[in-house]
Amino acid sequence: MRIFPKRAFANFLADSGILSVVSFIRGHHRDSLRVLCYHEINQEDVDAFEAQLLYYKSNYRLITLEQLLDILVNGKKDYGRCLAVTFDDGHKVNMSTAVPLLKKHAIPACFFLNTKPLSASDREHRDFSVKAHQREHEFVDADEIRALRDSGFEIGSHTHSHPAMPGIGIEEAEEELRRSKEILEGIIGDKVKFFAFPYGGKSSISRSVLKVVGKYYDAAFSTFRGFNTADSDLYCLYRDVMQPLWPLSTVRYYIEGGKDGRTKKKMASMRD
Numbered sequence: 199m200r201i202f203p204k205r206a207f208a209n210f211l212a213d214s215g216i217l218s219v220v221s222f223i224r225g226h227h228r229d230s231l232r233v234l235c236y237h238e239i240n241q242e243d244v245d246a247f248e249a250q251l252l253y254y255k256s257n258y259r260l261i262t263l264e265q266l267l268d269i270l271v272n273g274k275k276d277y278g279r280c281l282a283v284t285f286d287d288g289h290k291v292n293m294s295t296a297v298p299l300l301k302k303h304a305i306p307a308c309f310f311l312n313t314k315p316l317s318a319s320d321r322e323h324r325d326f327s328v329k330a331h332q333r334e335h336e337f338v339d340a341d342e343i344r345a346l347r348d349s350g351f352e353i354g355s356h357t358h359s360h361p362a363m364p365g366i367g368i369e370e371a372e373e374e375l376r377r378s379k380e381i382l383e384g385i386i387g388d389k390v391k392f393f394a395f396p397y398g399g400k401s402s403i404s405r406s407v408l409k410v411v412g413k414y415y416d417a418a419f420s421t422f423r424g425f426n427t428a429d430s431d432l433y434c435l436y437r438d439v440m441q442p443l444w445p446l447s448t449v450r451y452y453i454e455g456g457k458d459g460r461t462k463k464k465m466a467s468m469r470d
């Protein structure tokens with residue numbers, strides 16, 4: 199796992215209160231909206247991940263993506279310091295690690311899932327995983343998706359086959375958006391309103407895909423870091439990739455905006 203390289207500096211910024219002062223000047227001490235993006239939580243991550251959840255619970259209002267959309271679309275005021283928790287890829291291990299902790303602490307979450315593994319043979323499942331995630335993982339099945347939904351979690355799409363979308367034609371990209379939505383809606387018997395771009399950074403989102411994602415979804419999430427506001431692009435909302443083993447000082451550094459400075463530059467270099 200890649201450890202945050204400037205941890206000492208991050209700890210200093212978080213612990214010294216400098217970030218809190220910057221946050222105060224920007225008004226984020228009152229109202230702020232950030233979305234967190236986790237992937238798999240392995241058994242050895244559970245204690246550190248629970249400490250992060252407890253930190254969020256004591257310092258933030260934890261909301262669903264539906265509530266986040268309501269704040270953004272309806273211009274809600276005085277919504278407080280909010281965080282929404284999301285998980286990408288549908289790693290099966292989360293059913294026995296993250297999910298029990300989320301339930302224990304009554305924390306809402308959205309799971310962004312790929313639909314290709316649902317109908318794949320073991321061999322195809324493995325090939326998909328190695329191609330999309332560089333190594334073999336197991337993913338949730340349809341029964342587990344229904345169980346997540348029945349427990350009150352939100353289900354979102356992460357495409358059918360996890361491509362970097364600028365690398366495929368716009369027609370194929372639309373098919374990834376449409377097909378995954380249709381399959382997930384068939385499983386949960388309800389609308390799938392949210393989408394998360396695979397990888398989610400500047401080389402995996404293109405302006406042409408941003409133009410069509412709204413045909414299928416009410417909101418879409420990148421992995422550009424930042425505070426979401428009423429001015430944010432609903433189809434390219436900011437999200438922070440988090441690591442479960444990060445200490446709380448690193449977590450604070452990110453969610454108080456310590457790494458937001460490069461976002462504009464990264465977004466400007468997005469492909470057409």
Ligand SMILES: [Zn+2]
Nearest residue numbers: 286287396397
């Ligand atoms: Zn992914």
